[in-house]
Amino acid sequence: MNIQAASLRVVLQDIRDGLRSRAGRTALTLFAVIIGFASLTALLAVLGGLESKSQRIVKELGINVAGIFRQKSVDAKVDRGLEERHREVLARSFADCLFSSVRRFSVPTAGKDEPLTVIATDGDLARVRQWRLVEGRFLDAGDVAIRRRVAVISRSLNGRWGWKIDDLIELRGALFRVVGILDVGNGGLDAEMDTSPWIYGELVVFVPKTLGPLWLKAWDGPRPPVDAIFMSVPATRDFGQTVDLGRRLLAQPDLNAGLPSWVLPDTLRAGIQSLEKTIAWTGGSVSALCLILGGLTLMSLMIANVRDRVCEIGLRRSLGAMPRDIAFLFFLEGELTACAAAVIAVIFVHLVVLAGRLQTPFPLKLGASTVLVPIAAAAILAAVFSYGPARLAARIMPSEALRYE
Amino acid sequence: MSGVTRRFAQASGFHMALRGVNLSVAEGEFLAITGPSGSGKTTLLHLAAFLDRPTAGRIWFEGCETSLFEEEELSLLRKHKIAMIFQNYVLLPYRSVLENVLFRFRYMDHDRAESEVRAKEALAKMGLRGLEGRPARRLSAGEMQRVAIARAIVCSPRLLAADEPTGNLDRAATTAIMESLVALHRSGITILMVTHNEELLAYATRHVVCRDGVLES
Numbered sequence: 001m002n003i004q005a006a007s008l009r010v011v012l013q014d015i016r017d018g019l020r021s022r023a024g025r026t027a028l029t030l031f032a033v034i035i036g037f038a039s040l041t042a043l044l045a046v047l048g049g050l051e052s053k054s055q056r057i058v059k060e061l062g063i064n065v066a067g068i069f070r071q072k073s074v075d076a077k078v079d080r081g082l083e084e085r086h087r088e089v090l091a092r093s094f095a096d097c098l099f100s101s102v103r104r105f106s107v108p109t110a111g112k113d114e115p116l117t118v119i120a121t122d123g124d125l126a127r128v129r130q131w132r133l134v135e136g137r138f139l140d141a142g143d144v145a146i147r148r149r150v151a152v153i154s155r156s157l158n159g160r161w162g163w164k165i166d167d168l169i170e171l172r173g174a175l176f177r178v179v180g181i182l183d184v185g186n187g188g189l190d191a192e193m194d195t196s197p198w199i200y201g202e203l204v205v206f207v208p209k210t211l212g213p214l215w216l217k218a219w220d221g222p223r224p225p226v227d228a229i230f231m232s233v234p235a236t237r238d239f240g241q242t243v244d245l246g247r248r249l250l251a252q253p254d255l256n257a258g259l260p261s262w263v264l265p266d267t268l269r270a271g272i273q274s275l276e277k278t279i280a281w282t283g284g285s286v287s288a289l290c291l292i293l294g295g296l297t298l299m300s301l302m303i304a305n306v307r308d309r310v311c312e313i314g315l316r317r318s319l320g321a322m323p324r325d326i327a328f329l330f331f332l333e334g335e336l337t338a339c340a341a342a343v344i345a346v347i348f349v350h351l352v353v354l355a356g357r358l359q360t361p362f363p364l365k366l367g368a369s370t371v372l373v374p375i376a377a378a379a380i381l382a383a384v385f386s387y388g389p390a391r392l393a394a395r396i397m398p399s400e401a402l403r404y405e
Numbered sequence: 406m407s408g409v410t411r412r413f414a415q416a417s418g419f420h421m422a423l424r425g426v427n428l429s430v431a432e433g434e435f436l437a438i439t440g441p442s443g444s445g446k447t448t449l450l451h452l453a454a455f456l457d458r459p460t461a462g463r464i465w466f467e468g469c470e471t472s473l474f475e476e477e478e479l480s481l482l483r484k485h486k487i488a489m490i491f492q493n494y495v496l497l498p499y500r501s502v503l504e505n506v507l508f509r510f511r512y513m514d515h516d517r518a519e520s521e522v523r524a525k526e527a528l529a530k531m532g533l534r535g536l537e538g539r540p541a542r543r544l545s546a547g548e549m550q551r552v553a554i555a556r557a558i559v560c561s562p563r564l565l566a567a568d569e570p571t572g573n574l575d576r577a578a579t580t581a582i583m584e585s586l587v588a589l590h591r592s593g594i595t596i597l598m599v600t601h602n603e604e605l606l607a608y609a610t611r612h613v614v615c616r617d618g619v620l621e622s
Contacts, residue, residue: 010511017499315495318456320484320512322476399457402491402568403447 015333018305029301030341036287036294036381037345037374043283044370045353047276049363054272058265062130064239067263068229068250081258083223084209086250090231093249094242097233100125101226103209107171112161118171120209126152126182128232134158136165136180144208151176155183156202169205176207291377294341295385302334302389306396313393314401327394334386335379342378346371409462411448411618422448424618425462430597432563435590437609438599445618446599447568453597454487454566455479467563484512488557492569494549496556498542502533505541506556513560520559527555531585547578554585558594565589567598571605583608 019026061067070082087101103120119125126138134155143150151171157163158181167178184204209226233242243264250257306313313326350371353364411423422445430436430453440446451457452464455471463472466482474482488509496505506524528537531551536544541552550570557565567586571579579602587608590596598609606612614621 013500014511017497020499311493311495312497314456315491316511317480318454318483318489319509320480322480325512397457399448399451402451402456402489402495 011329011332012336014329015336018309018329018333019337022301022305022308025301025304026337029297029337030344032297033294033338033341033378033381034345034348036290036292037342037378038349039283039287039290040377041346041349041370041374042353043279043287044373045349045364045366046279046283046362048365048367048369050272050276050279052365053363054269054276057268057272061263061265061268062128062230062232063265064233064235065128065130065265066231066233066239066243066246068231068246069261069263070225070227071259071261082226082229082260083257084226085223086255086257087226087229089255090229090246090249094231094233094237094246096237097231097242098124098128099229099231100128101209101229103225104227107205110170114203116157116171117204119204119206120211121206122209125206125230128230129184130232132183134181134183136178138180138182139206139208144210147208147210149174149176149211150179150208152180152182152206153178154202154204155181157205160203171205171207176205182206291381294338295381298334298338298382299385299389301337302330302386303392305333306330306389306393309393310396310401313396314398317398317401323394326396327390330390330393331383331386334389335382338378338382338385339375342374346374406452406459407463407465409449409452409459409464411445411452411457412460421618423452423459426618426620428613428620430595432595433590433593435586435596435608435610436598437606437612438597438615439601439603439606439612440615442601444615446615449615449620450566450568450597450599454489454564455482456489480512485560486563488560488562488565490550490553490557490565490567490570492572494546494553496541496549496552499540501538501540502528502544502552503537505552506559509556509559523559524555527559528552530558530588531555532581545578546573547575547581550574550578550582551585554582554589558589561594563595565594565596567596569600570598571600571602579605 068082068086082101084101087099091097091099100122102125105118105120106115107118108115121139122144123138123140125131126133135158136152138152139150142148151169153163153169163169163178165178165181168175169178170176184202231243231246233239243262247262249255250260316326316329350366353366406426406428409423409426409428410421413420413422426445426449428449438446438449448457452459455464455466455474459472463470465471466486471479471482497508500508503521503524506527507520509524510520525534525537528534531554533548533551533555536548541549544552550573554570565586570586571582574582583605586596586598590610596609598605600606
């Protein structure tokens with residue numbers, strides 16, 4: 001092909017001349033194509049964010065971990081719900097599994113705007129939920145047995161409020177000594193706090209659950225209630241089968257456990273995937289329409305350019321250009337226009353997302369897919385919508401072209 | 406050319422632009438073709454420059470019969486042996502004078518530095534020294550046509566086909582352009598020129614008239 005003889009610079013100069021001579025029309029086309037690719041990039045960012053959120057939520061619950069949650073009773077007089085004894089029953093039945101029960105409270109703190117989340121639990125919760133200890137230790141059996149006033153704080157509390165090991169902190173008028181700092185791994189999932197009982201946010205303190213009678217009236221009584229029981233199933237056991245057995249065990253009428261809700265990694269994933277699918281269909285349809293409109297605008301620009309440059313086509317043919325050289329010129333012009341629009345759209349959406357990341361009510365994730373997919377789509381879109389105009393240009397006879405004016 | 410016919414399809418049927426034209430142009434000749442509008446002059450020129458193919462008949466170039474040539478071969482002829490000058494110049498308005506002349510090499514393998522030297526020589530020959538960097542859109546009509554001629558001659562064609570080269574120019578510019586063509590002719594280039602202007606016939610070595618698609622000597 002003759003184009004081989006010309007350097008890339010010469011080809012780009014040809015295209016630049018063509019686009020520059022019709023700057024207004026090119027700008028309008030770019031704008032239309034940018035809208036299409038911006039919508040595609042935004043959709044990819046939302047879908048990526050949801051996928052990432054899905055993975056984080058499942059990871060937050062723990063691998064091979066099931067959460068059993070007390071169901072809020074409609075009738076307050078009915079005495080049914082999760083209790084500490086249900087954890088004991090499960091632990092006896094599945095000796096190789098780890099169990100931990102928790103109660104959750106919101107505690108205002110003097111001098112601070114945000115309330116603390118206090119989790120009253122046993123010494124196994126960190127292991128069950130697979131959290132990483134940053135410093136010190138987690139609660140142990142001794143703390144729970146002798147009701148030691150010790151607390152383990154989240155890393156965020158250490159960082160934001162400056163609490164550290166051996167500090168004395170005050171919770172509802174009682175002093176607790178900090179013995180450990182834990183990475184609860186749910187940074188960025190704060191928006192889920194109100195709806196997901198297994199996510200505790202960033203400002204969280206863990207205390208022995210047996211301390212309840214000393215400062216929380218709710219633990220009183222022979223059958224202390226719990227908000228949740230977490231169960232960690234070892235890799236040697238079948239997770240689904242174990243969960244099924246556990247469900248059937250708690251469903252026995254004499255245990256009076258009510259109908260606790262079971263949260264499993266699969267149910268979490270399914271919920272998010274359903275949302276992803278809905279967004280993919282609705283957002284995808286809008287993006288596809290925008291891209292088709294952008295493509296049609298690009299096509300009309302290319303056709304108008306071919307019509308306006310008939311004389312130039314004639315000149316090129318008189319200088320020895322083959323029809324394929326002419327087709328290549330217009331094809332490349334369409335490709336470059338669409339790819340430039342995609343790059344601008346990608347940069348624009350990335351800047352907007354980065355600027356407003358903290359304020360968005362839905363998760364967004366930028367990555368290779370939000371860059372490469374729009375650019376690849378631009379190349380395909382341009383190939384589809386430039387083909388016709390390029391073919392039209394190539395089929396113009398030089399003698400007809402030179403008579404055009 | 407031997408028995409060359411060119412027919413164009415039209416909404417109302419066919420238009421016969423040329424009817425069995427026989428024409429022989431010797432190497433180094435300066436042939437002027439005149440005739441009324443629509444007589445087939447430009448069609449004849451396009452066929453001679455291999456920008457079009459005849460409906461019937463044969464065309465020879467340097468002893469080769471070209472009717473069986475593939476598009477690729479015709480393209481090589483246009484690239485290396487034939488140059489065109491147009492009434493409306495067909496310059497690239499956003500490029501400089503020098504770049505417009507260098508555009509002659511756009512579809513050739515060439516050395517950029519050597520091409521620049523040749524382009525500058527061609528511009529100097531056309532009296533355009535010093536205007537190399539000026540955008541083509543800022544030139545006068547006469548200057549534009551001289552740039553177009555410089556572009557045509559920069560790669561030393563064997564045949565120069567000129568379609569109304571002075572059609573848009575005033576008398577002074579016309580004289581200057583014609584003197585340039587005569588100088589090129591003296592340097593050995595064969596020239597075919599289509600014109601309406603009978604005053605220009607004095608510059609040619611031979612003259613034919615095209616009327617209703619038929620040549621009259």
